[in-house]
Amino acid sequence: MPQQPLHRRQPTPGNPRVQRTRNRVLTVARELLPRVGPTGLTYALLAERADVTRQTLYRHWPNRAALLFDLILEGPDLGNYPTPGSDVRTVATDWLKSLRDGISEPAIRTAVLAVTAQADHDADSAQALVRIGQDRHAALNKLLEPSGIQIDDAEFTLLYGPVLARLFLDRSHPTDEFIDTVVTQWLTTLEAQQRPATPNAS
Amino acid sequence: MPQQPLHRRQPTPGNPRVQRTRNRVLTVARELLPRVGPTGLTYALLAERADVTRQTLYRHWPNRAALLFDLILEGPDLGNYPTPGSDVRTVATDWLKSLRDGISEPAIRTAVLAVTAQADHDADSAQALVRIGQDRHAALNKLLEPSGIQIDDAEFTLLYGPVLARLFLDRSHPTDEFIDTVVTQWLTTLEAQQRPATPNAS
Amino acid sequence: MPQQPLHRRQPTPGNPRVQRTRNRVLTVARELLPRVGPTGLTYALLAERADVTRQTLYRHWPNRAALLFDLILEGPDLGNYPTPGSDVRTVATDWLKSLRDGISEPAIRTAVLAVTAQADHDADSAQALVRIGQDRHAALNKLLEPSGIQIDDAEFTLLYGPVLARLFLDRSHPTDEFIDTVVTQWLTTLEAQQRPATPNAS
Amino acid sequence: MPQQPLHRRQPTPGNPRVQRTRNRVLTVARELLPRVGPTGLTYALLAERADVTRQTLYRHWPNRAALLFDLILEGPDLGNYPTPGSDVRTVATDWLKSLRDGISEPAIRTAVLAVTAQADHDADSAQALVRIGQDRHAALNKLLEPSGIQIDDAEFTLLYGPVLARLFLDRSHPTDEFIDTVVTQWLTTLEAQQRPATPNAS
DNA sequence: TTATAAACGAGACGGTACGTCTTGTCTTATG
DNA sequence: CATAAGACAAGACGTACCGTCTCGTTTATAA
Known part of the structure; x- marks a missing residue:
């Protein structure tokens, strides 16, 4: 033992x-x-x-997980942090690009993937992963404060999901155009949900 | 060496x-x-x-990657395969649920994650990952044949991205409602792209 | 490689x-x-x-050869080391018996044989074998110092050859009598070579 | 098992x-x-x-031992077999050279050494080794028949021991001179033993 | 001439050993 | 006396060989 x-x-x-x-x-x-x-x-x-x-x-x-956490959390700030603003489209687009750029950094990318793969069988990793997600989520909502709009979990996933899928699973670069498309379609849902009761006639 | x-x-x-x-x-x-x-x-x-x-x-x-591939590819068929149809929404929804259910199977889930984590540093894994994605993509397009609509890479990512992000990164279950939302917003983009400059009402 | x-x-x-x-x-x-x-x-x-x-x-x-070397070289001292002396016959006989007893020790015996068998195809073993032989040769000459006689390579082989042949190849015990015979005949050669052309009687 | x-x-x-x-x-x-x-x-x-x-x-x-036996026993005949004769010195010298040449053949040499190393822990090898020795012994005695002299075990070992020791342990070539020396000293012993009761005064 | 028996090729498998590596702990000498 | 240097146990890695056991296919001898 x-x-x-x-x-x-x-x-x-x-x-x-x-x-x-x-x-x-x-x-x-x-x-x-x-x-x-x-x-x-x-x-x-x-x-x-x-x-x-x-x-x-x-x-x-x-253990190695602890090292990877530090690697992810203390990643070298890329500087191009998005700025808060009242225009949801602009904020969301900037934030997505920042996310994309941050995770494109090879070390971060590798570390995130490794932690993710372990998360199912390592409580620490799982928790760290959730916390990282929550931090990003909170950051986005902070940027959106001027617009008066706040994003819930599902909406958050709808926004970043396609970008990360493109990065990690498709293994191709999410271009600016791709991000624009994501944001555009995301806004439709957002609007629909922000004004859920818009029963325009069938 | x-x-x-x-x-x-x-x-x-x-x-x-x-x-x-x-x-x-x-x-x-x-x-x-x-x-x-x-x-x-x-x-x-x-x-x-x-x-x-x-x-x-x-x-x-x-090598272990080869084993994981077989595990993923020869996963126990869950039986509830979606059926082709002409209604895009129905087909997409069914396909997404099937994907969700398939990847929810613990072994498959773990295997996919492991392969993904390795893909950056193992050409075999990377290739397998791409192939798996292409297979699924082709399967979806096959189901969509009756509708006369075919999906390109970016649209494909937009569809499955949020679901996998919810599964792997948020570590929560993509509910049927979540999937409905995804499909709904996805259809808006799809329509916009299928008739890019067709502002005249039906 | x-x-x-x-x-x-x-x-x-x-x-x-x-x-x-x-x-x-x-x-x-x-x-x-x-x-x-x-x-x-x-x-x-x-x-x-x-x-x-x-x-x-x-x-x-x-590698295993290194282990065998240590086994041979750090063999448990048998204690009955021959003593130097001026009588060549006595010294040679004692030394031969000591050699016989040392190599009769099963572990040493096995190790020496193994190294010998490998020597043709393993430079390390070959070198070790030569060194072991030289050590023994030097030891004998040291014992012979009081007598003023020194043994060259060929003479050395003539002395120990029959004993080791009996041990390893005939697989029988070199008795004291056998050793006496060996020493006796060896002395004739030795004398002949020490005074190569001295036909005048003593 | x-x-x-x-x-x-x-x-x-x-x-x-x-x-x-x-x-x-x-x-x-x-x-x-x-x-x-x-x-x-x-x-x-x-x-x-x-x-x-x-x-x-x-x-x-x-097993491999069996293969090695066949290799040793069916060795390619070197042709230069010694001829029987009444002169003991000539016969012994020729026989020794033939032995030397036979064992100098690399495959035979390696095989003999391998079998020897195994002999202590493999009854088959031990037996084969003894038999090989006996065969050679018998062959020599056969060659010596015209001379009316027969060699016993100890004398046999005294003859071939130095040559094999030089080959296997010293790892040097037994030259014709060396063989001459061996035979010369061996003959002294032989004569002493053939006419044991020769009490010439001290 | 055809059976029929033996020898052989092909290759899967359980074992076992090799030599190397990393991990996490523990020990020893040193500064 | 605290720490680096490093020895150690544990165990996995990927490879090699061993000896055995199929299962077909070829060869030779005998019917």
Whole structure:
């Protein structure tokens, strides 16, 4: 049976040495992940490349999922964050493009896919995945505040679903035109639902 | 670099012994996969449970991706296949529900996710993923033949994207209502594209 | 071709843990070898019996030849080492008996035979075999120092050849009488060569 | 436990097809053995090279030892057989050279060494080894018949021991000079033993 | 000339070993 | 005395060979 590790303590995040190590490792991991794939990113390889002991890695991230979470959450901000606005179409389009660009970053993309694949059999991954989704959802609603419109779960999925499907499953790039189409059709549903009781005659 | 194995030949599919072995393994794998997860389904475990040697597994499926493909492609037919028809809404709705039900099957679900996660770093997986998508696409178009309408790639993604996103990323069940919504909004785009510049009323 | 293993380093001999493991394994190997034969002494069996992982064995001895060398070279000293002396006959006889007794030890015997059989197709084994021979040769010459006589290669072979032939090929025990005979006839050659053209009587 | 094979019968030697197969395999084995070594001569390799099924090999030689025996015993006659004679020195020298040449043949050499190494743990090999020795011994005595002298076991070992030791253990070629030396010193012993009661004064 | 028996090819399979790798824990020496 | 260096157990990887067991197909000998 896997006995309880004796000397396992998370390093204190304040410590500047800890910060340095952590950043170095994450940077190397980010660079390595898309090259070697999720299963190829072993602690052994990572330790060697980051000039760190495997033991140190274990201290920071007790399992690979934890490492991937950090990779996803602390992704390098791409800068082109969408701006809030009152025009729903513009906001939604910008947000979708930002999502697309963020996930197109190879390391993030690989990490997200790996976590997703594990989610069914790893509660931590599942929870992380849900949280990531909720964060994005909240971000979108925040951007939409000026418009006075808020998006519910189903509508949210209708918006980002086609884009992620194109990225992950079709394995092709969601062009700007594709995103326009998505937003356009999404708006029809949105309008229909925002004014559900519009019984124009049959 | 991994050198070419010397004595590697796929078993001849005709041989009844081969059939038996193959079926037994696939059945066990199907039962095992959702319980132990994609990384937990090792050849060692599978061999033990299917009362087969690891070597035999390698003979049949030279890598795990190949096994997962077979698992996905030879999934137990759920029986409730949609029927062709001339009403696009009905056909699309039925097809979507069939897709949802098929992928809800735990083994298939896990296998698809695993293949997807690997696709970025494994050409075989990528190709298989594309082929699976194309098969489904072709199936839908076949069902739509009576209606005289055919779906292109982008439209196809618009249709199934939200459903798979709900399944895999939101990790919640795409209800019949959700599917109805998807189809409804999808039809607006479809109509707009089928008659791109036809502003005259019916 | 077998590619170079990545993380292969010989354990540091100083480490007490290493010492312990090494000794334990060698002891078990020595006990196992004559029972199961050279081909039967697999790393798998040895690991199991020595309560050690196969990986540990590979760390210490990258191939079986290396293990056999250690077995031969660190053979349990039989104690009855011959003593130097000025009487060539006595020294040679004692040395031969010591050789016979040493090689009669089952593990050593088996190991020597195995290495010999491999020597033609394994440079390491060949080299080790030569070195072992040279060591013995040097040892004999050392014992002979008081007598002022030194033995060359051919003479050395003339001395030990019959004894090893009796052991390995005839598969019978070289008795003390046999050894006496060998030494007696060997001395005639030795004398003839030491005074090659000295036909004048003493 | 290794269960008793059901349909295992040695092929009938008379059958010409059997002869053909057998000869072809032995020829290929003889050519292969020195190149790949005793452990490298697997049934798999041999089967492939001899254009024969592994099963066929098993039918002819139930184990590798059997194959090696045949290889040794049916060695290609080198032609230069020594001739009987009344001069012991000449006969012994010729016989030794013939022995040396025979065993210098790479396949034979390898086979003999392999069988020797196995002899301690394989009764068949041990017996074969003894028989081979006896055959050679008998052959020598036959050659010596005209001289009226017969050699016993110990004397036999004294004669061939140094030569084989030089070949197998020193791994150097026994030159004609070396053989002359061996024979010369051997004759002294022989004479001493043939006329044991020669109490010439000290 | 045809049976019929043996030898053979083809190949699936259970075992077992190989040599390598990663993982997570534990130990030892060192700075 | 805390930490790096690294030894270790556990176990999976992909490959190789072994010995056996089908099942057909060819060859030879005998009827």
